[in-house]
Amino acid sequence: KAGVTQTPRYLIKTRGQQVTLSCSPISGHRSVSWYQQTPGQGLQFLFEYFSETQRNKGNFPGRFSGRQFSNSRSEMNVSTLELGDSALYLCASSGSPGGAQHFGDGTRLSIL
């Protein structure tokens, strides 16, 4: 069974640009969550989607948004990028909300 797939693996952007990250969950998993990992703040929750609906949202500005498609694939978008958005962005999927979460390899975003 294929794991969680995140694309791209690495991304370099400049301040003010926007970016879209993609996450394909494990086959059959309908719950997808996103996390941001930085050295200073650690792992922080961004959003949770289940059946195309956002169920939970973390404490991030409105520049961070996401969506989930009918095939459970999810995207997150960050607009007007800032230097502080440089981070490892991790996506996780689970069979149901509250179930064991399995993470992808992440997208490492660098803002110049």
Place this chain on the structure above:
Amino acid sequence: GIQVEQSPPDLILQEGANSTLRCNFSDSVNNLQWFHQNPWGQLINLFYIPSGTKQNGRLSATTVATERYSLLYISSSQTTDSGVYFCAVPSTTGANSKLTFGKGITLSVRP
């Protein structure tokens, strides 16, 4: 919100040694996960353990939900065990995937 504390923050072991990593949480939870993040950043699910004890090879975990802590045991450590170990619990009640992570325990296993 719920607080998660892990100890010790850093651990250095000689290959073959055993270790115990601890995770304390501030409120009742209905599940808990342990993860290992390797040097390449991959976050690997070790255990999903709301309560009781589970074993997987050289690793085992115990969660005592009533006392709000969990322990991860690593026996006969290997250099490939190096990395950061995180525990995580749901941030809110009910079935949800919003996890709060501890700050992690950095483990270095020397050959």
